[in-house]
Amino acid sequence: MVGQIPKLDFTGLREMDLGDFVDMDAASVMYKNTYYILPHIATNLRIHFHKFVHVALWAELGSSAFMQRYMREIQQVGYHNAPLELMVYELDAHFAYAGEGINIPNHVANTL
Template identity: 70%
Template structure:
C-alpha cells in the first residue's frame, strides 16, 4: 500500500472514530453567510479535541515532514471534518480557515489534495505552501470584514 492510501485509511478511521463528537458547521450560517453557502456548511463538521490528531508515520518523517507533524497546530482538516483545540472553539477565524481547507479537499479530492499539500510543504515549507497561503489570505479577508465572496467557488477557480 502506498503512503497516500495509508494516510487516507488513517484519516477515514480517525473521522469515523470521532463521528459521534462532530458538530455541523451550519451553526455558522449567520457569521459566514456571505462566504459559505448553507449546503456547504451542512456537509462540513468540526470536532473539539485536546490533541490534534495527525498521522505520525515514520515514512512521513523520512519524507521531511517532521516539522509539520510536530507543529503545534490550532486545527487540522481531514476531508469534510476538521479538528480544533478547546481554546480555539470560539475563534471564528480558525473555523473560517479550516473551512477553506474543507473546500480544497472537496475540489481536489483526497489523494490529489494530500499529494499537493505534502509536496508544497516539502518544497516551500508550511508557511509558504500555496494551499495554506490561500486559507490564511481568505481568513484575513474575513477577519478584516472584507466583502463577501463564495469561498468554495473561489477555491475551485483558484486551484
C-alpha cells in the same frame, strides 16, 4: 472540539523529511472533511473559517491530489510559503477584515 489533537501515524511523511510538519504543535487540524480544534480556540471564528477553506480545497482536489500537492508544496517551500496555505491565509484575512462576501467553494474551484 477535542481535548487533544489527534496525530495520525504519517510514517511516509517522516521519510519525506516532513517530520517537523507532522509533529507541529497545532491547536487545530483538518483531515478530509473534518477538523479538530482545542477548546481554548473554539470560539475563534477565524480559525473555523480557515479550516472551512481547507475543507473546500480538499473537496475540490480530492483526497489524494490534495495531500500530494499540499505535502509537495510544504516540502519545496515550507509550510508558511506553500501556495495552498497562502490561499487559505489570504481568504482568512479577507474574512477577518470584513471583506465582501465570497462563495468559498466557487472561489477555490476558480482559483486552483
